[in-house]
Structures are given as structure tokens and as C-alpha cells.
Amino acid sequence: MQNLLDAAMTAARLPYPALAEEIRRLLADASVQVPERLVQPLAGGGSLFVMPACDSRIAIAKLITFTPANAGSGRAAIQGDVAVFDVATGARIGLLDGPTVTARRTAAVSLLAAQHLAPSAAGPLLVVGAGAQGRAHVEAFAQGLGVREVAIASRSAASAQALSAHARTLGLAARVVEDPHAALADCPLVVTCTPANAVVLRARPRDDAFIAAVGAFTPAMVELDAGMCRDMAQRGRVVVDTRDAQHEAGDLIQAGLDVSSFPTLGEVLRDAAPAGRGPVLFKSCGWAGWDLAAARLAVRQGEAG
Incomplete structure (x- = not known):
């Protein structure tokens, strides 16, 4: 997997029907662990989200900001990344565009x-x-x-x-x-x-x-x-x-x-x-x-x- 994926490259890896099917498979996977997300309020009404999860092969951490005040400004309301790690080696194997993954x-x-x-x-x-x-x-x-x-x-x-x-x-x-x-x-x-x-x-x-x-x-x-x-x-x-x-x-x-x-x-x-x-x-x-x-x-x- 190419290590750093921009928005277009992230989207290309996530066709909707295949992603829906992957979500169905994940819900049946007993190895999946998802702790409660951390939501840190920010000055001005925004929030910082820290969202980890893992299964038996990979671990992820999504780190994004949600800034409702950006609506209509030309700036994205959601910004950030999803880091992907190999569980066996601990190595980072990918960085996905956070807003694209979220949407x-x-x-x-x-x-x-x-x-x-x-x-x-x-x-x-x-x-x-x-x-x-x-x-x-x-x-x-x-x-x-x-x-x-x-x-x-x-x-x-x-x-x-x-x-x-x-x-x-x-x-x-x-x-x-x-x-x-x-x-x-x-x-x-x-x-x-x-x-x-x-x-x-x-x-x-x-x-x-x-x-x-x-x-x-x-x-x-x-x-x-x-x-x-x-x-x-x-x-x-x-x-x-x-x-x-x-x-x-x-x-x-x-x-x-x-x-x-x-x-x-x-x-x-x-x-x-x-x-x-x-x-x-x-x-x-x-x-x-x-x-x-x-x-x-x-x-x-x-x-x-």
C-alpha cells in the first residue's frame, strides 16, 4: 500500500458498495476493538476528535477537527487524517485523508x-x-x-x-x-x-x-x-x-x-x-x-x- 494517500487516492480505494460490504464483515469480526472516542471541545465551538480502533491485523487512529464555523467560508468543516499501523510490526503502513474517510x-x-x-x-x-x-x-x-x-x-x-x-x-x-x-x-x-x-x-x-x-x-x-x-x-x-x-x-x-x-x-x-x-x-x-x-x-x- 502506498503510504500517503491524498483525498482523491483515498476515495479511489473506498468504492461505496465494497465499503458497505467491508463494514458488514467488520461487524461480524470478533477481533475488532473500539474504545470510546475522545472529543475535546475547542475555543470557538470546534472539536478535536481522537478515534482509535484495531483488529487482529491493523490498528488505526483518526485525528480530525470539526469546525462548524467553517460552513460557507470555503474551508472544510472536517480536517485531519487516519493513520494506519501494522499490528505485527507496529509500523505505520498508511495515512488516509480524514475528511474523505469520514464522508x-x-x-x-x-x-x-x-x-x-x-x-x-x-x-x-x-x-x-x-x-x-x-x-x-x-x-x-x-x-x-x-x-x-x-x-x-x-x-x-x-x-x-x-x-x-x-x-x-x-x-x-x-x-x-x-x-x-x-x-x-x-x-x-x-x-x-x-x-x-x-x-x-x-x-x-x-x-x-x-x-x-x-x-x-x-x-x-x-x-x-x-x-x-x-x-x-x-x-x-x-x-x-x-x-x-x-x-x-x-x-x-x-x-x-x-x-x-x-x-x-x-x-x-x-x-x-x-x-x-x-x-x-x-x-x-x-x-x-x-x-x-x-x-x-x-x-x-x-x-x-
């Missing part, structure tokens, strides 16, 4: 969840939030689910138009919508990937809706209205990415729901229980295990190349 593994987790949980996986897809995560989710759902139509909502009209234009380069029928609540009636697939500083969805979703909410990863952050979360828990099913959601899933915590009662993605995949009726809410908060899966795939792709 692609988050979208791949949503893709994996949608592949197994979405009642109507063909779309159309509604994406609320037109930043890096919005772009990654459009790409992932197009490649992994065959979605051909996407509606995009964003507080920034320029960002929404830019993502819509990108979606059209992928061969998708794309449109910008001003009211995401109205678009819920037409879209069984939904992704919310905003800065999570305010509610962006509150309308009642379709009975066959699958919503991946990825923006909120602290108890104070929120994208989905509390009543909407309670309604989906009552009418359908709520699944969280990991047990860490118990103290991170702001949408569910603020809705007063017992987060510990909801199954994790890994538990759902292991149990292979038949899908129930009603809408599905997949709450994703992030986990260093997803970064480890990306590193595993990148290493294997490098060895094959």
Missing part, C-alpha cells in the same frame, strides 16, 4: 442500513443538507441501491444547486426543493446530513420511508423533530448504528425515547429478522469501527493493486 464511511454505513432495512429501496431519495455528506450519500445510494432520482434541500441555495448539478453528472434526475417536508410525500428514501443545529424535518413520513439521520452526534444536536421521532418509533422501527448512540443520539434523546431499547445495526444484521411494517429511522452517530473498516478496505485494495 465515505458514513455514507456506506447508511447504504448498508438501507440495503437491509429500507422498505422501498429504489427511491426517489431526499437529501437534506448539501455539504460533503450530502454528496457522499447521493453517490453511495446511486451506486449501491440504483437510485435514479434525487431531491435536494439546503439552507444554501448555491450548495443545493451545486449538488444537484453533481447528481446530474452521475446520470441522476435531480431537483432542488425548497420545502423538504412536502418532498417527504414523494420520497421513501431520506437522508438528513446537516450541521444539526436546528430541526430540519418534522412532517409525518410515508409508511414505507427509510430515514438515515447522520448529522447529530451529541445530545445537544438535533435534525429531526421530537414528535417525528416518537411517531416513527410507534409506527415502525428505530435502529441505531452502535450502542454509543445511548449518549450521542441527540434526535432520540431530545425526543425522550429510551435509546437503549433500540437494536444496533450489527444486531439487526446478525439476527436477520424479517422487516416489520411501517417507516424505519436509522440514527447514525459515527464510530471508529467504521474508519477501521475503511482502512481495512484501503489496505486490501493497495495490496491488490
Whole structure:
């Protein structure tokens, strides 16, 4: 594996369908160890994330900053790297672009969840939030689910138009919508990937809706209205990415729901229980295990190349 990979090289090693499959394999790997991440608040509202993980072959440490104030400034909100080490020798064998890994593994987790949980996986897809995560989710759902139509909502009209234009380069029928609540009636697939500083969805979703909410990863952050979360828990099913959601899933915590009662993605995949009726809410908060899966795939792709 080439030791230092920039954003483009990192992306080339992490095709979305293969990454979703690697995440599924990681969830079944008993050698995986993922301690709780360290989140250090920074002056000005930013955060420093230190996220280690390992399996029997490689160890990783993701070191990134998250700076919400960079939105609209031309500077990336997420910056940093993922260092990859060989467990047997201790040698560093790779350095991946942190923002690229974060965007692609988050979208791949949503893709994996949608592949197994979405009642109507063909779309159309509604994406609320037109930043890096919005772009990654459009790409992932197009490649992994065959979605051909996407509606995009964003507080920034320029960002929404830019993502819509990108979606059209992928061969998708794309449109910008001003009211995401109205678009819920037409879209069984939904992704919310905003800065999570305010509610962006509150309308009642379709009975066959699958919503991946990825923006909120602290108890104070929120994208989905509390009543909407309670309604989906009552009418359908709520699944969280990991047990860490118990103290991170702001949408569910603020809705007063017992987060510990909801199954994790890994538990759902292991149990292979038949899908129930009603809408599905997949709450994703992030986990260093997803970064480890990306590193595993990148290493294997490098060895094959």
C-alpha cells in the first residue's frame, strides 16, 4: 500500500458498495476493538476528535477537527487524517485523508442500513443538507441501491444547486426543493446530513420511508423533530448504528425515547429478522469501527493493486 494517500487516492480505494460490504464483515469480526472516542471541545465551538480502533491485523487512529464555523467560508468543516499501523510490526503502513474517510464511511454505513432495512429501496431519495455528506450519500445510494432520482434541500441555495448539478453528472434526475417536508410525500428514501443545529424535518413520513439521520452526534444536536421521532418509533422501527448512540443520539434523546431499547445495526444484521411494517429511522452517530473498516478496505485494495 502506498503510504500517503491524498483525498482523491483515498476515495479511489473506498468504492461505496465494497465499503458497505467491508463494514458488514467488520461487524461480524470478533477481533475488532473500539474504545470510546475522545472529543475535546475547542475555543470557538470546534472539536478535536481522537478515534482509535484495531483488529487482529491493523490498528488505526483518526485525528480530525470539526469546525462548524467553517460552513460557507470555503474551508472544510472536517480536517485531519487516519493513520494506519501494522499490528505485527507496529509500523505505520498508511495515512488516509480524514475528511474523505469520514464522508465515505458514513455514507456506506447508511447504504448498508438501507440495503437491509429500507422498505422501498429504489427511491426517489431526499437529501437534506448539501455539504460533503450530502454528496457522499447521493453517490453511495446511486451506486449501491440504483437510485435514479434525487431531491435536494439546503439552507444554501448555491450548495443545493451545486449538488444537484453533481447528481446530474452521475446520470441522476435531480431537483432542488425548497420545502423538504412536502418532498417527504414523494420520497421513501431520506437522508438528513446537516450541521444539526436546528430541526430540519418534522412532517409525518410515508409508511414505507427509510430515514438515515447522520448529522447529530451529541445530545445537544438535533435534525429531526421530537414528535417525528416518537411517531416513527410507534409506527415502525428505530435502529441505531452502535450502542454509543445511548449518549450521542441527540434526535432520540431530545425526543425522550429510551435509546437503549433500540437494536444496533450489527444486531439487526446478525439476527436477520424479517422487516416489520411501517417507516424505519436509522440514527447514525459515527464510530471508529467504521474508519477501521475503511482502512481495512484501503489496505486490501493497495495490496491488490
